[in-house]
Amino acid sequence: MRVIVPIKQIRDPRGVKADPRRQQVTLEEAELVINPTDRNALEEALVLKDKLGAKVTVISIGGPEVEDSIREAWACGADEGILLSDELLAKADFRGAALALAKAIQKLGDFDLIIAGAMAADTCQGQLGPRLAAALDIPCVNDVYRILEVSGGKARVIRGWDEKFLEVEVELPAVLCIAPGANVPRLPHGARIMNSYQWEMPVWKASDLGLSEEDLRPGVEERGLSFPPERVRGRVSRGSPEDLARELVSFLRERHLI
Amino acid sequence: MEYFEIMMGEALEETAYRDILVVAWLEKGEPVPATLEALGKARELADSLGAYVKAVTFAAGEEEARKLTGYGADYVYILQGPALSQYDLEIYAKALGEFIQEHKPEIVLFPAIAPARELAPYLAQKLGAGLIANCTEISLDEATRTVIGAHPMYGGEYFRLLANPGLKPQIVTLLPGYFRPAYYDAYRTGEVQTISVEPVPSRVKTKGPVDFTVPKGLDKAKVVVSVGRGVKGQEEMELVKKLAQALNAELAGSRGAVDEGLIGPDRQVGMSGHQIEPKLYVACGISGAIQHYYGIRNARCIVAINPDPTAPIFKVADLGLVGEVKDIIPAVLKELGTR
Numbered sequence: 001m002r003v004i005v006p007i008k009q010i011r012d013p014r015g016v017k018a019d020p021r022r023q024q025v026t027l028e029e030a031e032l033v034i035n036p037t038d039r040n041a042l043e044e045a046l047v048l049k050d051k052l053g054a055k056v057t058v059i060s061i062g063g064p065e066v067e068d069s070i071r072e073a074w075a076c077g078a079d080e081g082i083l084l085s086d087e088l089l090a091k092a093d094f095r096g097a098a099l100a101l102a103k104a105i106q107k108l109g110d111f112d113l114i115i116a117g118a119m120a121a122d123t124c125q126g127q128l129g130p131r132l133a134a135a136l137d138i139p140c141v142n143d144v145y146r147i148l149e150v151s152g153g154k155a156r157v158i159r160g161w162d163e164k165f166l167e168v169e170v171e172l173p174a175v176l177c178i179a180p181g182a183n184v185p186r187l188p189h190g191a192r193i194m195n196s197y198q199w200e201m202p203v204w205k206a207s208d209l210g211l212s213e214e215d216l217r218p219g220v221e222e223r224g225l226s227f228p229p230e231r232v233r234g235r236v237s238r239g240s241p242e243d244l245a246r247e248l249v250s251f252l253r254e255r256h257l258i
Numbered sequence: 259m260e261y262f263e264i265m266m267g268e269a270l271e272e273t274a275y276r277d278i279l280v281v282a283w284l285e286k287g288e289p290v291p292a293t294l295e296a297l298g299k300a301r302e303l304a305d306s307l308g309a310y311v312k313a314v315t316f317a318a319g320e321e322e323a324r325k326l327t328g329y330g331a332d333y334v335y336i337l338q339g340p341a342l343s344q345y346d347l348e349i350y351a352k353a354l355g356e357f358i359q360e361h362k363p364e365i366v367l368f369p370a371i372a373p374a375r376e377l378a379p380y381l382a383q384k385l386g387a388g389l390i391a392n393c394t395e396i397s398l399d400e401a402t403r404t405v406i407g408a409h410p411m412y413g414g415e416y417f418r419l420l421a422n423p424g425l426k427p428q429i430v431t432l433l434p435g436y437f438r439p440a441y442y443d444a445y446r447t448g449e450v451q452t453i454s455v456e457p458v459p460s461r462v463k464t465k466g467p468v469d470f471t472v473p474k475g476l477d478k479a480k481v482v483v484s485v486g487r488g489v490k491g492q493e494e495m496e497l498v499k500k501l502a503q504a505l506n507a508e509l510a511g512s513r514g515a516v517d518e519g520l521i522g523p524d525r526q527v528g529m530s531g532h533q534i535e536p537k538l539y540v541a542c543g544i545s546g547a548i549q550h551y552y553g554i555r556n557a558r559c560i561v562a563i564n565p566d567p568t569a570p571i572f573k574v575a576d577l578g579l580v581g582e583v584k585d586i587i588p589a590v591l592k593e594l595g596t597r
Contacts, residue, residue: 011412013412013413013415014535016412016415017415018415018416020416025411025415025416093388094379094382094388094389095382095383095386095387095388098383099383121412121413122411122412123409123411123418124391124392124409124410124411124412124413125379125389125391125392125409126375126379126391126392127379127382127389127391128379129376129379130347130376130377130378130379130380130383131379131380131382131383132383133347133380134351134379134380134381134382134383134384135383139347139348139461139462140347140376140380141347141462142375142376143372143375143376145470145472146470156465158468158470160470160472161372161373162371162372164467165467165468165469165470165471166464166465166466166467166468167464167465167466167467167468168462168463168464168465169462169463169465170461170462170463171461171462174461174462177376179472181472181478182472219387219388219422219423219424219425220388220390220420220421220422221420221421221422221423222418222419222420223406223419223420223421224418224419225411225416225417225418225419226395226408226416226417226419227416227417228414228416228417231559231576232576233573233574233575233576234572234573234574234575234578235575235576235577235578236567236572236575236578236579236580237577237578237579237580238567238580238581241581241585241586241588241589242589242593244579244580244581244586244589244590245586245589245590245592245593246593247577247579248561248577248579248590248593249590249593249594251561251576251577252538252561253435255414255559256394256410256414256436257481257537257538257559258435258505258594
């Protein structure tokens with residue numbers, strides 16, 4: 001049984017602080033980490049390795065710095081890791097990234113499951129898992145909280161939608177997108193951290209995947225950033241309960257807190 | 259107009275995509291609130307672009323789907339077929355994809371609700387299209403007919419503006435609660451058409467609800483509603499619990515609240531309890547001694563409700579409301595319910 005886990009390296013969300021006054025955000029100071037929900041996905045894959053002897057392959061797209069994240073996943077227990085890296089891949093948008101991962105997965109051969117994080121904490125888009133399923137023409141179940149059973153060419157899982165939990169059975173191969181916080185991911189083994197730098201990581205370019213510049217041409221354009229209102233402490237309001245309630249609710253809405 | 263387009267030669271292909279399509283969800287015979295927000299935005303975009311609003315929905319009755327015209331859709335299409343009575347990603351995507359390829363909408367809006375969070379990116383990939391997901395704001399570059407969507411980065415620390423000018427259709431999902439819903443006008447009319455969809459085999463079976471809860475910890479909670487000594491008795495505690503529920507929040511308390519028996523010691527926040535970093539911390543009847551503040555110093559936003567205007571919590575709160583918990587919370591619950 002082969003399980004593939006696509007991971008994304010992002011800036012540690014806890015270290016990212018926007019400065020609304022200067023209308024800017026500095027990302028470079030935050031540490032580079034594996035997207036937290038991708039760690040939940042890796043954990044689910046490693047549980048399948050423990051229980052069923054699944055072979056776990058981690059794939060990521062990015063520059064040479066992403067190697068560290070793949071080695072960290074290996075130190076957690078993954079069996080192999082592949083980095084997709086070149087200039088064309090660096091410019092790819094959501095569509096191109098899904099296409100590249102799909103081609104790489106096809107190149108690896110047969111697989112049973114792709115277990116992905118449901119959302120990256122940086123962009124909050126949640127596009128990759130479903131897009132990958134579409135590119136490979138396989139079914140997808142998102143917002144998965146638990147994998148109950150994998151057997152007989154099927155997986156039984158629990159999907160959570162709006163606080164309602166449903167048992168879902170899906171034919172394999174399939175993509176499962178794991179919900180944030182679905183489990184407590186394990187930490188890397190001390191000895192494996194040292195050893196993780198001893199194996200050579202395959203690095204595939206767009207051309208290795210049979211993809212041209214045209215295939216990966218990005219369609220999405222960034223048109224700037226915007227910032228929530230600046231934090232001012234010590235604002236105190238008095239009035240009728242109704243007025244205060246109205247003020248509170250609009251305050252929360254302005255800051256996208258509800 | 260048509261003649262002009264033909265004169266433009268190549269432009270014909272480009273402008274073949276027109277109108278705004280809303281993928282509408284109905285529940286118990288009514289459009290869900292997030293659908294109304296998408297219809298409201300669609301109407302606005304359509305009026306700026308001189309286009310029609312079309313709504314497409316799955317396996318709905320004709321009468322209930324007709325309500326969408328009252329909410330601003332000029333055309334309503336019901337995709338109908340035995341395989342569509344229950345949501346299935348691949349079946350819905352195939353039916354919707356074929357519909358989109360035939361109708362060529364310029365812009366497609368989805369409410370970013372549970373099935374669409376999966377369906378929209380899946381469909382975008384199948385169509386070779388771009389997608390801006392979870393938008394909190396949408397604007398239009400009228401000159402190039404380009405939709406610009408703002409979406410949260412790092413959980414809303416800031417927002418990024420994206421556009422998909424080259425790829426058609428331009429697909430966007432709208433986070434519920436950020437857009438003005440369409441209003442109902444019984445006199446508005448439109449065409450309703452049913453399209454039958456051939457059955458295709460399903461590879462995903464929903465077997466039914468299961469008893470399952472996610473273990474949520476205080477340490478990871480995004481929103482925390484917290485009580486202190488100022489919350490008097492079980493009756494007021496019930497109000498706070500209702501507020502927590504309305505805000506999808508975890509409950510916590512100060513040392514004082516633990517002493518009063520309002521909350522268990524495992525939920526205590528402060529120097530001798532949990533140190534938390536939620537996006538929103540609502541302190542109800544907490545004076546905010548330094549020991550307590552230590553536990554919430556990394557909260558991104560602090561709101562305080564307290565009758566004593568000199569309470570230290572007001573110095574650190576982003577918004578302080580002077581008043582009794584028993585008066586303010588019911589008004590807040592009412593305000594949250596009437597949106």
